[in-house]
Amino acid sequence: MIKGEIxxxxxxxxxxxxxxEFPYNKCLxxxxxxxxxxxxxxxxxxPEEILRDIKEGSRRVKExxxxxxxx
Structure with a gap:
């Protein structure tokens, strides 16, 4: 399994x-x-990789x- 793969x-x-945990709320x-x-x-x-991951996710959401x- 590669790094981070589940x-x-x-x-x-x-x-x-x-x-x-949220049986009636698909969004949650x-x-x-x-x-x-x-x-x-x-x-x-x-920690540096986590920050990079968060920033990349934020950039994608903004786009x-x-x-x-x-x-």
Whole structure:
């Protein structure tokens, strides 16, 4: 498994956890599923790598928001 990669069995376990914690809210399930995945990935990263990952994610979100707003 490459650095930061999470196996499908673990992803399914995380998905079930999020569904259990937020049974009536699909949006919160998705947010927490993603957050749990990041927590696992970040355990194997240096603080500098984590900051780079956060900044890259922020940049992607800003680009998507620009496209959404310009419609």
């Amino acid at each position: 196996c499908n069995e673990e992803k399914e376990r995380i998905r079930r956890r999020a569904q259990r 399930q998705n947010i927490h599923y993603y957050r749990y995945l990041l927590e696992i990935q970040w355990q194997n990263m240096t 998507e928001m620009k496209q959404f707003i310009s419609r």
